[in-house]
Amino acid sequence: MQIILLSGGSGKRLWPLSNNARSKQFLPLLQSPDGNVESMVQRVVRQIGESRLSGTITIATNSAQHDIIINQLGDNVDTVTEPERRDTFPAIALASGYLSMAKGCSADEVVVIMPCDPYTETEYFDVIADMVAAVENDAADLVLMGITPTYPSTKFGYVVPMSEDSGKDILRVKRFTEKPDVQRAEELLAQNAFWNGGVFAFRLGYMVNILEKYISAASFEELRSRYGELPKISFDYEVAEKAESVAVLPFNGKWKDLGTWNSLTEELSSNAIGNVVIGENAPNTHVVNELGMPVFCNGVSDVVVAASPDGILVCGKEYSENIKNYVDNLSPRPMYEERRWGSYRVLDTTTYNDGYMSLTKVLQLKSGRYISYQLHNHREEMWTIVDGEGVVVIDGAIRNVTRGDVVAIKKGQKHAIKALTDLQIVEVQMGDSLVEEDILRFDWEW
Amino acid sequence: MQIILLSGGSGKRLWPLSNNARSKQFLPLLQSPDGNVESMVQRVVRQIGESRLSGTITIATNSAQHDIIINQLGDNVDTVTEPERRDTFPAIALASGYLSMAKGCSADEVVVIMPCDPYTETEYFDVIADMVAAVENDAADLVLMGITPTYPSTKFGYVVPMSEDSGKDILRVKRFTEKPDVQRAEELLAQNAFWNGGVFAFRLGYMVNILEKYISAASFEELRSRYGELPKISFDYEVAEKAESVAVLPFNGKWKDLGTWNSLTEELSSNAIGNVVIGENAPNTHVVNELGMPVFCNGVSDVVVAASPDGILVCGKEYSENIKNYVDNLSPRPMYEERRWGSYRVLDTTTYNDGYMSLTKVLQLKSGRYISYQLHNHREEMWTIVDGEGVVVIDGAIRNVTRGDVVAIKKGQKHAIKALTDLQIVEVQMGDSLVEEDILRFDWEW
Numbered sequence: 001m002q003i004i005l006l007s008g009g010s011g012k013r014l015w016p017l018s019n020n021a022r023s024k025q026f027l028p029l030l031q032s033p034d035g036n037v038e039s040m041v042q043r044v045v046r047q048i049g050e051s052r053l054s055g056t057i058t059i060a061t062n063s064a065q066h067d068i069i070i071n072q073l074g075d076n077v078d079t080v081t082e083p084e085r086r087d088t089f090p091a092i093a094l095a096s097g098y099l100s101m102a103k104g105c106s107a108d109e110v111v112v113i114m115p116c117d118p119y120t121e122t123e124y125f126d127v128i129a130d131m132v133a134a135v136e137n138d139a140a141d142l143v144l145m146g147i148t149p150t151y152p153s154t155k156f157g158y159v160v161p162m163s164e165d166s167g168k169d170i171l172r173v174k175r176f177t178e179k180p181d182v183q184r185a186e187e188l189l190a191q192n193a194f195w196n197g198g199v200f201a202f203r204l205g206y207m208v209n210i211l212e213k214y215i216s217a218a219s220f221e222e223l224r225s226r227y228g229e230l231p232k233i234s235f236d237y238e239v240a241e242k243a244e245s246v247a248v249l250p251f252n253g254k255w256k257d258l259g260t261w262n263s264l265t266e267e268l269s270s271n272a273i274g275n276v277v278i279g280e281n282a283p284n285t286h287v288v289n290e291l292g293m294p295v296f297c298n299g300v301s302d303v304v305v306a307a308s309p310d311g312i313l314v315c316g317k318e319y320s321e322n323i324k325n326y327v328d329n330l331s332p333r334p335m336y337e338e339r340r341w342g343s344y345r346v347l348d349t350t351t352y353n354d355g356y357m358s359l360t361k362v363l364q365l366k367s368g369r370y371i372s373y374q375l376h377n378h379r380e381e382m383w384t385i386v387d388g389e390g391v392v393v394i395d396g397a398i399r400n401v402t403r404g405d406v407v408a409i410k411k412g413q414k415h416a417i418k419a420l421t422d423l424q425i426v427e428v429q430m431g432d433s434l435v436e437e438d439i440l441r442f443d444w445e446w
Numbered sequence: 447m448q449i450i451l452l453s454g455g456s457g458k459r460l461w462p463l464s465n466n467a468r469s470k471q472f473l474p475l476l477q478s479p480d481g482n483v484e485s486m487v488q489r490v491v492r493q494i495g496e497s498r499l500s501g502t503i504t505i506a507t508n509s510a511q512h513d514i515i516i517n518q519l520g521d522n523v524d525t526v527t528e529p530e531r532r533d534t535f536p537a538i539a540l541a542s543g544y545l546s547m548a549k550g551c552s553a554d555e556v557v558v559i560m561p562c563d564p565y566t567e568t569e570y571f572d573v574i575a576d577m578v579a580a581v582e583n584d585a586a587d588l589v590l591m592g593i594t595p596t597y598p599s600t601k602f603g604y605v606v607p608m609s610e611d612s613g614k615d616i617l618r619v620k621r622f623t624e625k626p627d628v629q630r631a632e633e634l635l636a637q638n639a640f641w642n643g644g645v646f647a648f649r650l651g652y653m654v655n656i657l658e659k660y661i662s663a664a665s666f667e668e669l670r671s672r673y674g675e676l677p678k679i680s681f682d683y684e685v686a687e688k689a690e691s692v693a694v695l696p697f698n699g700k701w702k703d704l705g706t707w708n709s710l711t712e713e714l715s716s717n718a719i720g721n722v723v724i725g726e727n728a729p730n731t732h733v734v735n736e737l738g739m740p741v742f743c744n745g746v747s748d749v750v751v752a753a754s755p756d757g758i759l760v761c762g763k764e765y766s767e768n769i770k771n772y773v774d775n776l777s778p779r780p781m782y783e784e785r786r787w788g789s790y791r792v793l794d795t796t797t798y799n800d801g802y803m804s805l806t807k808v809l810q811l812k813s814g815r816y817i818s819y820q821l822h823n824h825r826e827e828m829w830t831i832v833d834g835e836g837v838v839v840i841d842g843a844i845r846n847v848t849r850g851d852v853v854a855i856k857k858g859q860k861h862a863i864k865a866l867t868d869l870q871i872v873e874v875q876m877g878d879s880l881v882e883e884d885i886l887r888f889d890w891e892w
Contacts (some may be wrong), residue, residue, distance in 0.1 A: 016739075016741070016742075076524055103779075153784055208558070221617060235873070256849045260815070261564070277772055277773075277776065279761075279765065279772055281762070281765055286761075289758075291758075292794055292795060292796075293462075293755065293756065293757045293758065293777075294595065294757040294758070294773075294776040294782065295758040295759075295760070296461070296462075296757065296758070296759050296760070296761070296769065296772055296773050296776060297759075297761070297764050297773065298748055298760075298761050298762065299749075299758040299761050299762025299763070299764060299765025300760060300762050300764070301762070303745075303746055305758075305760050307758055309727040309739065310739065311739045311741065311742065311757060312737075312739065312741040312742070312751075312753055313741075313742050313743075314733075314741070314742070314743040314744075314746060314748050314749070314760050315725075315742070315743070315744025315745050315746070315752050316727070316744065317743050318745060318747030319725065319727055319744050320745070323742065323744070326723055326742055326744065327723075327726055327740075330723065330740040330742060331739075331740065335739065347793040347794050348791075348808055348872075349704065349738060350738075350808075350833070350870065352833050352870075356833070356849070358832035358833065358870070358872070359804065360793060360808075360872050362794055362796075362806075380850055382828075382850075382852055384828045384830075384874040384876075386796070386874060387796070387798050388604050388800070388802035389805065398737075401729055402754070403802070403876060404826055404876055406828055406854055407854055408852055424796065424798075424804070426804070426806050426872075426874045428796075428830040428832065428872045430830075430832055430849060430850055444645050
């Protein structure tokens with residue numbers, strides 16, 4: 001059995017903690033059983049491991065998230081990276097092709113598709129195990145999870161079961177309805193409809209057949225290179241709504257989308273995360289501070305405060321669902337990113353009168369990791385090693401570096417660094433254009 | 447005629463913008479007539495210049511504020527720096543000794559003492575001019591300003607005039623009452639008492655006589671070196687309450703102490719200062735942001751948000767008078783300081799497992815200014831020049847620096863830098879102790 005975890009999304013609904021490089025599922029804000037914090041994707045992967053599900057996990061994602069997935073879940077996570085962002089049908093088709101062609105899974109093997117960001121408990125995974133069994137027992141070609149609605153939401157798609165199946169463990173699906181208006185949602189609730197939870201189970205061959213209507217590839221590499229030929233359409237439209245044999249298994253346990261500050265703060269590990277002091281007169285207030293400087297908050301209620309290198313949010317919780325339009329253009333670039341080798345934080349950026357720019361970062365490399373051999377055409381970089389030990393390569397010349405050493409990297413100079421211990425570096429970039437995309441990568445054998 | 451502006455205070459009531467190096471009178475938050483912003487001390491000096499007062503200004507201050515005064519008011523401001531912090535009597539006595547002994551002012555010259563942080567308008571200075579005239583006409587030895595009270599405040603000292611002088615322009619003073627309780631304050635209001643505004647006028651000889659009861663110095667240098675012999679006592683107790691001939695001139699115009707966020711925000715130049723977006727649902731909310739990153743605020747009311755390198759405050763205005771206890775220990779050191787040569791901002795500090803520390807700053811030097819020739823025993827410093835041109839001295843060796851240059855300064859190395867144009871430097875400090883006090887200064891002839 002195979003599990004495909006869908007990790008996509010970008011968006012700014014959890015600004016300033018989420019940015020184009022760090023979607024909501026990567027925010028390390030939830031309480032983990034060992035007393036530490038974990039992100040939503042770390043939580044889901046942990047919960048799968050603790051559940052009755054015995055499948056292998058493959059994470060279907062995009063190139064912007066690849067590094068943070070490796071950083072949060074380790075090198076041995078299997079990932080399928082889409083060459084460009086399209087929609088859920090092409091993403092699931094690509095991952096299915098990967099399982100079939102690259103991993104050699106059989107057409108009979110059951111595949112479960114699930115999102116990586118629902119906030120749920122054990123019962124959720126029990127229902128998924130039941131869905132797998134339903135596919136194995138040929139209850140339907142496609143089996144999906146139906147969330148028992150708690151109110152007539154207009155944010156979700158609905159799944160309407162056959163009325164004669166009411167009360168059964170497995171219900172045949174009569175039809176799907178996309179996000180309705182409130183009146184229509186109330187009618188759907190009267191018909192015992194479910195929210196579509198985005199969890200699907202099918203046999204691999206079922207999906208591969210649908211994929212082959214668009215691309216008949218000889219290898220996964222070919223499929224990936226022809227990814228742009230797959231239609232930009234959701235899995236719901238392209239597969240679920242067209243399927244002839246669909247069943248739904250109800251789930252009525254805890255299930256939340258922690259996609260806004262209002263919903264997320266209900267599940268935070270603490271009211272005060274980071275260097276924070278909350279005064280005595282601040283009921284139902286949550287403060288998340290990823291900056292070094294302290295935050296003091298008092299005399300407000302029902303407020304969320306969030307501070308990161310991207311910015312500072314102070315928002316009444318009831319208004320927190322509508323921050324996107326305000327903040328969409330506030331941060332011109334991500335100021336914090338997790339990378340395969342660790343993470344960086346931008347401390348400061350300045351543009352001078354003549355257009356020249358400087359940008360100061362702290363880089364944290366994990367022991368044993370390295371930054372790829374690369375050059376920049378528009379900037380020079382000064383590295384001051386402030387902690388740890390490493391090896392630097394400049395235009396092929398190797399030297400060891402430690403605290404107090406400075407490495408000057410001119411425009412066009414190839415450079416790389418490997419951390420021999422955990423390494424902290426202050427990097428000053430200077431040039432006429434300071435963007436992450438100004439990079440040419442080369443091979444280097446460490 | 448001489449004006450002594452008292453500039454003291456430290457405290458954290460306007461945290462995080464005020465710190466031990468930047469008291470409230472130096473915050474550049476008020477609207478100036480030319481459309482820019484100005485600090486309270488800049489405003490008072492400007493107002494004196496625009497008033498009928500024709501005196502020379504001497505600022506009585508402490509060493510922690512000396513540099514920021516030069517930075518805000520220019521090199522040609524006359525200052526008297528107390529060797530240690532004591533109280534208002536010794537500070538005024540020292541400044542009076544300076545006028546008498548160092549500047550050679552005559553004993554007959556009228557001196558006005560005034561605080562540097564009242565938020566007032568032109569009429570305030572008109573009353574001071576009348577006070578000067580009253581001293582010149584020998585109305586009393588000591589003439590002070592009485593603020594017409596607007597409520598029975600327990601925060602101010604009161605001046606009770608002779609009841610038979612009621613309605614006169616100049617009233618003889620019957621007695622003083624220090625901060626009373628509310629009931630006592632109401633009684634004082636019934637007696638037509640005034641708030642003591644801390645503005646005093648007298649002939650220089652009057653104060654020099656009182657000074658000489660404690661120290662009979664042959665020179666100002668001697669007086670300053672014996673400063674510790676002066677009692678730690680306020681001018682009110684030591685001089686005003688003991689004076690035999692005291693008069694008060696009433697002032698009933700605009701007069702505010704902008705010493706808390708609640709009072710300060712009423713006079714800010716804008717609701718949003720700095721990189722700030724305020725949403726549509728944030729009535730009576732003020733945001734002051736001195737950081738580079740953006741602040742977005744919405745869905746709160748009657749709130750002040752202030753962000754600086756020292757920290758981030760989010761506070762309901764009615765609670766803003768009581769932040770001191772919460773924030774007193776939040777910032778271990780000032781993270782922003784104005785210096786004689788410009789200013790610095792701390793971007794980041796890290797302490798590693800072995801106690802070693804690093805600290806990253808941005809230094810901004812004004813064209814023509816220089817950082818004194820100095821060495822540090824506990825830290826090395828790496829300077830990356832990110833903008834401008836300058837001259838660096840390292841152990842006597844001179845070199846020119848410009849964008850992209852790196853200057854490595856080892857422990858014990860003497861170093862200095864002069865800005866040939868406005869200069870911006872990223873400084874990385876590393877060592878086992880990173881405090882401003884780790885400094886030995888030397889002479890260097892530029």
